[in-house]
Amino acid sequence: xxxxxxxxxxxxxxxxxxxxxxxxxxxxxxxxxxxxxxxxxxxxxxxxxxxxxxxxxxxxxxxxxxxxxxxxxxxxxxxxxxxxxxxxxxxxxxxxxxxxxxxxxxxxxxxxxxxxxxxxxxxxxxxxxxxxxxxxxxxxxxxxxxxxxxxxxxxxxxxxxxxxxxxxxxxxxxxxxxxxxxxxxxxxxxxxxxxxxxxxxxxxxxxxxxxxxxxxxxxxxxxxxxxxxxxxxxxxxxxxxxxxxxxxxxxxxxxxxxxxxxxxxxxxxxxxxxxxxxxxxxxxxxxxxxxxxxxxxxxxxxxxxxxxxxxxxxxxxxxxxxxxxxxxxxxxxxxxxxxxxxxxxxxxxxxxxxxxxxxxxxxxxxxxxxxxxxxxxxxxxxxxxxxxxxxxxxxxxxxxxxxxxxxxxxxxxxxxxxxxxxxxxxxxxxxxxxxxxxxxxxxxxxxxxxxxxxxxxxx
Numbered sequence: 001x002x003x004x005x006x007x008x009x010x011x012x013x014x015x016x017x018x019x020x021x022x023x024x025x026x027x028x029x030x031x032x033x034x035x036x037x038x039x040x041x042x043x044x045x046x047x048x049x050x051x052x053x054x055x056x057x058x059x060x061x062x063x064x065x066x067x068x069x070x071x072x073x074x075x076x077x078x079x080x081x082x083x084x085x086x087x088x089x090x091x092x093x094x095x096x097x098x099x100x101x102x103x104x105x106x107x108x109x110x111x112x113x114x115x116x117x118x119x120x121x122x123x124x125x126x127x128x129x130x131x132x133x134x135x136x137x138x139x140x141x142x143x144x145x146x147x148x149x150x151x152x153x154x155x156x157x158x159x160x161x162x163x164x165x166x167x168x169x170x171x172x173x174x175x176x177x178x179x180x181x182x183x184x185x186x187x188x189x190x191x192x193x194x195x196x197x198x199x200x201x202x203x204x205x206x207x208x209x210x211x212x213x214x215x216x217x218x219x220x221x222x223x224x225x226x227x228x229x230x231x232x233x234x235x236x237x238x239x240x241x242x243x244x245x246x247x248x249x250x251x252x253x254x255x256x257x258x259x260x261x262x263x264x265x266x267x268x269x270x271x272x273x274x275x276x277x278x279x280x281x282x283x284x285x286x287x288x289x290x291x292x293x294x295x296x297x298x299x300x301x302x303x304x305x306x307x308x309x310x311x312x313x314x315x316x317x318x319x320x321x322x323x324x325x326x327x328x329x330x331x332x333x334x335x336x337x338x339x340x341x342x343x344x345x346x347x348x349x350x351x352x353x354x355x356x357x358x359x360x361x362x363x364x365x366x367x368x369x370x371x372x373x374x375x376x377x378x379x380x381x382x383x384x385x386x387x388x389x390x391x392x393x394x395x396x397x398x399x400x401x402x403x404x405x406x407x408x409x410x411x412x413x414x415x416x417x418x419x420x421x422x423x424x425x426x427x428x429x430x431x432x433x434x435x436x437x438x439x440x441x442x443x444x445x446x447x448x449x450x451x452x453x454x455x456x457x458x459x
Contacts, residue, residue: 018251025252026264028182028344041391042273043280043308045233047294049226052216055277057226061234062270065450068443069240069403071262072410077249078258079414079422083351084108084243087250092413101413104405108243109349111398113368115242116345117375118390120166121383123338124159125150125309130331133324148313155380160373162335166342167369170350171362182343185336192333193275199326200282203315209285213277224457231454232396238269239341241402243348250351257426259435272337280308287315308334346372397455404451411444 019025046054080087088101128147135144146154172180200206220226235241252261288294292314312330316323346368353364379386410419419440423430430436 018253024183025248025256026261026268027186028248042233042237043277043284045229046213046277046281047284049229050217050220050223051212051281052214053218053220053223054226054230055213055274056216057221057230058233058273059270061230062238062266065231065403065447066234066238066240067262067266068439068447069235069407069410070238070245070266071259071439072443073240073245073406074249074252074258074262075419075422076406076410076414077246078252078254078256079418080246081250083250083355084246084348085352085356087246088409091409097413100405101409104402104409105243107398108241108402109352111394111402112242112244112345112348113372113375114390114398115394116342116368117372118379118387118394119338119342119345120163120372120376121155121159121380121387123162123166123335123342124155124157126331126334126338127162127165128154128158129309129313130328130335133328133331136324137321148309150309152380155383156377159376159380162338162342163369163373163376166339166346167365169339170343170346171365182340185340189272189333189336189340192329192336193272193279196326196330196333197275197279197282200279200286203282203286203289205286205289206282208289209282210278212285213281227454228396228457231400231451235395235399235403237273238266239344241399241406244344246406247348247351248344254425258423259427259430259439261426280312283312283315287312290315400451400455404448404455407443407447407451411440416440 019028042058045058048054076087076091077084080090082090085102085105088105089098091101092098132144132148135141135147147158148154201210239245249258252258284294313327316327316330319326346365349368350361350364353359353367354361357364359367379390420431420436423436427433
């Protein structure tokens with residue numbers, strides 16, 4: 001029996017869930033990609049790294065490095081029809097390749113646990129800030145203040161609430177959990193985001209922010225910190241290298257055109273990041289117009305990690321009752337974005353525990369939640385030093401290394417004949433396409449080379 005037949009045996013296919021349609025997959029995968037990275041991190045990175053110059057470099061990296069890697073990760077996932085550990089250890093029967101695959105996939109799951117732990121803290125803050133306007137409008141001002149003052153106990157509480165919400169969605173499985181909720185949450189995200197952008201651009205100072213966001217200073221394009229930040233942001237925002245997209249790819253049916261589907265996911269993800277910047281950068285300039293300090297005398301952002309919590313509520317509060325409604329809409333938007341990503345952050349580990357360790361799905365979900373919650377609480381107790389460190393280690397070091405390994409696996413270890421056969425399922429004429437003329441050598445040489453150069457320069 002060939003490797004491929006072993007991986008896609010009738011028993012595996014019969015018991016493994018799939019997305020009901022390609023559109024549902026695109027929405028769910030885009031939801032996986034769209035999240036805190038786009039709406040919290042991207043605008044902050046933009047404001048710190050030269051505005052429009054950072055946006056331009058980020059978009060280039062998204063399509064020149066992240067997109068080809070996304071195709072490789074989805075291809076490995078759909079070819080294997082298995083969790084990330086099984087997929088990476090079965091691609092090649094040579095002993096060194098199996099060991100490297102095992103180490104890569106386990107590193108991915110550990111990195112995911114770290115990301116989910118700090119991600120839930122930020123998602124928890126979003127949840128607290130979304131609840132606060134409701135308590136304000138109800139006259140319960142002390143409760144609203146307690147939820148938004150970043151104290152130890154409120155942070156632990158809202159983090160745990162966010163984790164429970166994530167777990168309750170994931171327990172439902174692929175169709176009843178991930179697909180069902182992403183189909184509801186993603187349209188709501190776009191509607192709320194569009195309404196808030198109109199609000200931001202019509203505020204005094206909003207159009208000045210728009211200019212800073214859209215007109216690049218080309219002298220900053222080759223700044224080393226800008227390049228490293230943009231690279232990490234492109235991989236982080238698309239959830240690459242850690243197994244999320246590989247597992248989602250394993251739930252995708254064989255009729256889907258993988259290069260096109262990956263392009264659509266990358267396009268939606270980049271669009272949401274761009275729209276988030278279109279909201280938050282003008283809001284920052286509107287806040288500056290109101291006398292709120294955004295930058296230090298040296299040109300650095302005040303409290304970059306908590307920018308959306310410190311600056312924007314101050315702007316909203318100046319609008320009275322209407323401001324409370326705008327704040328409610330804004331933080332509900334952030335909770336939605338965080339949830340669509342957080343459900344994908346624990347799905348690869350759940351898939352591994354269910355398929356490899358014979359856990360029941362609900363039990364695996366709660367085990368991961370408890371482990372991640374313990375790590376989150378530890379970070380919260382040392383938040384000044386550990387939160388920023390966790391974000392940096394995960395996004396600027398671990399993810400680029402894992403993406404490098406995925407690119408190598410998806411091109412050197414997964415042979416071209418298997419790649420071509422897998423990609424041909426949903427794209428029969430791929431052999432004669434421009435994509436196939438470029439992508440195989442590009443993912444083999446250019447992608448790993450550029451990732452390695454940028455990673456080493458960061459060290």
